[in-house]
Amino acid sequence: MRLERQEAFCFFQCKSNGYPHTKYALHMGRQVRMKNLKKILDIAGVLTLILLLSGCDIAVLNPAGLVAYAQRDLIVISFGLMLCIVIPVMIAVVFFAIKYRASNQDAKYLPDWGKSHKVEMFMWGIPICMVTVLAVMSAYFTHRYEPSRPLDPAIAGDEAPLRIDVVALDWKWLFIYPEYGIATINEIYAPTGRQIALQLTAQDSINAFWVPKLGTVLYAMPQMNAKLHLLSGEDGRFPGVSANYSGDGFSGMRFSWNSVSRGEFDNWIGRVRRSSGKLDRSAYMALAQKSKDNPVAYFSGVDEELYYRVVNRCVADGSKCNEDLMRLAAAKSLWGELCSVFDPDVTGID
């Protein structure tokens, strides 16, 4: 066709008066249909391939912790609900482009139709309903799984939680067990089925404590004491990482959370107690030096008040504790009082 030849050589000045020649348009229409189908098949194929490759463990969708179960449910439900809106929209984009293409003279053409109250009601109404449902879900679960609050005793039981104090250093994790007077680098052992109450702080940079199988990232920040409650429902060894970039050695900042039976846990405590390391203030200052890819290490003795000193930034000899500075400021002025936050949970060994 003359026009098709023109089209082929038409490099720059492709004149278009807006309404393409019918034959050319029909040819384009067929091409478009094929292209769109091909596009859908391509995407579907790729996604299937990807999902097939996942014979692997997708931690967030296959959790082991109480909090993570709820989070997985939330993720799956919200994904499904949103798909109910998104899939029709995606289909409509393709469908409208095909059905109302310029070459399709059969389709109705309403060039000036731009207002419809019915359509507007749906357009605003459906997203509003969806958002309402999701908002209620979010509010409920945010309340229920607030990290600083202990987990629901109906599920977690009445037993007092096991306390672990966590310090994020450059670039390793220090775990202090205040009830046992021991500490480790990059290794947590915890009894399955018992609630764990973690307190998080950091020495130099903002980090984030994350065990994907157990749920809830929480920032570990210098000067701050963040509280996190987790509970594992299964035995296993779960990888843990830092979820906030903190410098060169960040990628090596991994630890393992080993959820074991009570007997195993007591054995482990015994093993740690038999090691020779002692974590006093000077050992801590040495630990705080930058190092990467630290192997697991044990400390059979931990200085009382060490965690308190880390949070209050007075581990080094001669440094002033933030709490003391805050008490002075609070005594001096109202502003000082307003700016002072005292956390009675920040203590050392009981």
Add this chain to the structure above:
Amino acid sequence: MFGRFTDPAAGAFSALQNEPIVLYTVSVVLVLGFLLLVAITFLGWWGVLWRNWITTVDHKRIGIMYIVLALVMLVRGFSDAIMMRMHQAMALGGENAGYLLPDHYDQIFTAHGTIMIFFMATPLLFGLFNYVVPLQIGARDVAFPFLNNLGFWITFAGAVLINISLGIGNFGRVGWLAYPPLSELAGSPDTGVDYYLWSLQLSGIATTMGAVNFVATIVKMRAPGMTMMKMPVFCWTTLVSNVLILMIYPVLTVALALLVCDRYLGMHFFTNDGGGNPMTWINYVWIFGHPEVYVLVLPAFGILSEVVPTFSSKRLFGYSSMVGAVLVILVLSFLVWAHHFFTMGGGVAVNTFFSIATMIIAVPTGVKVFNWLFTMYKGRVRLEPPMLWCLGMMFTFVGGGLTGVMLSITPADWQFHNSLFLVAHFHHTIIGGVVFGYLAGLVYWFPKAFGVKLNHKLGVASFWCWFVGFYLAFFPLYILGLMGATRRLQHYMEPSWQPYFIVAMVGAFIIGIGILLTVLQLLLVISYGIRHKGKLPVHENDPWGDARTLEWSISSPPPSYNFARIPTVKTVDAYWAMKVGSNKRKAGSFAKIHMPSNTSAGFWAGILMLILGFALVWHLWWLVIISFIATIAVIIIHSFTGNHDGYYIPATEVQETEDRFAAYLEAEGIKA
């Protein structure tokens, strides 16, 4: 005297000495730059370059320069992305598994984010605002042409400064928002964060100036009869975007200034000691950062609201609800910032509030997508490249919105925060929404600016490369995030992750092919321009057909004065009304037209601010003082001695130009 050049911790030339990649890149850039300068000299183009481009105050030329800058920075930012994807595809097993050590890798991801947001998306945005908005409202220029020129050259200075960091010193290793305490002197003792701070300050100053300009232009310079509710939707989104900029960039400026005080003056705003609080920085940057992403995406929505009606030959569905949605987004965008740190331990009340606010903001966004769909409904859709980009945007952006709503549910976010799921989400909305939208606009308005369309086949191929490449590059990241992969990892130990990284890398290469095809399109047009010795022939006003807004009523490219006679507007879609009402193109009795004069003050101010920024980074205090005083002097001298009277285009010249165009239209048989 030499500032930090003598400080071994700053390592001024260590990158060039130790990193082959840096050495090769810098050498290639310098050689190409040198060849370019030689070519310009050889062709005798310096005069033209100076008169027509460097000193111009014409919004159309400044717009083109902004877009050229953005495209160059797109290549830089994308090279960072390709390097990251290639490295992560290999990085299984330890620090030395990939080809980039943490030192270098960490700079690359910081530079990638910073450049893409501040030096690619924002200049591209301002380029489109500059070119299109005055034409759409029937104005002859923006409200403050000199400010426009100055803003461009300061942006240029920021872009050059950030690129200097590649060769001299290093860039920050802190992520694109540079959280302290990592970005304080204790965490980052070298010059990296300083480069970051000063290039962003320069960019911020320029962006704020541009925002002042566009708000004034849209509020004050619309054609007679064009009330706010008769403006094209692109102008509405431009207005709201610029109002947002005016509200948030001061916050960024102050936050950056406070960090400068910490690093340069030993203060303690965000340090771990001395009473500093890093959480304040996080709040500041996200009060800036969240509305910033709406600044970027709203104009993309505006572009779709122009392109979809044109290529559906149908009026936009629901004009009032589009405007309403944009205004709702303006307000709501300030109420959601804490969703970027749900994991900070804000407590139930804070987290719930921000979660619900974030979900609510999805509603007007969704409404806009439905509006475009209903514009296509019972229209006559033509699948030209701009429309392809729009369809791609609609199809993809809703997916990004889906994951956004998933992230807004606080407890779910506690499993997603800072993981690759988050990275995939924001690229989903930024590439699917912002980039696809901007590319639609670029391809759509290209023939208006240059008189010729970009090559059709290459354009379609480029779109499909971007589209397929995007899905391949980012869907594996969603799955990786669910598998427990955090962002910014220089290496990982799980073998099961590697296939996904490899697929992502392939996707990135396909996007790269898409970019190359666009570059090829541009090269073809450049050769066309060279063949015409830079004097582009004037073509018809409405090359796409069925256009609806005023910019399509004048020739392509438009004359320097835009409109020989400012039109009087009676309805929305002013040009469509002119066509339907069979307006006759005005033939005679044109008046002389007043135009603003060129100025070199903006260029010199930009160069001096570049020197100022560089001197501040390297602590060359003597140079800081000199360049600071010189910059102020240039502006003041311009105020007093610059040619503010402008010049007149005589009526005869206007008559000639319009006659030539009318003759062209008649010869081609095109109705005006």
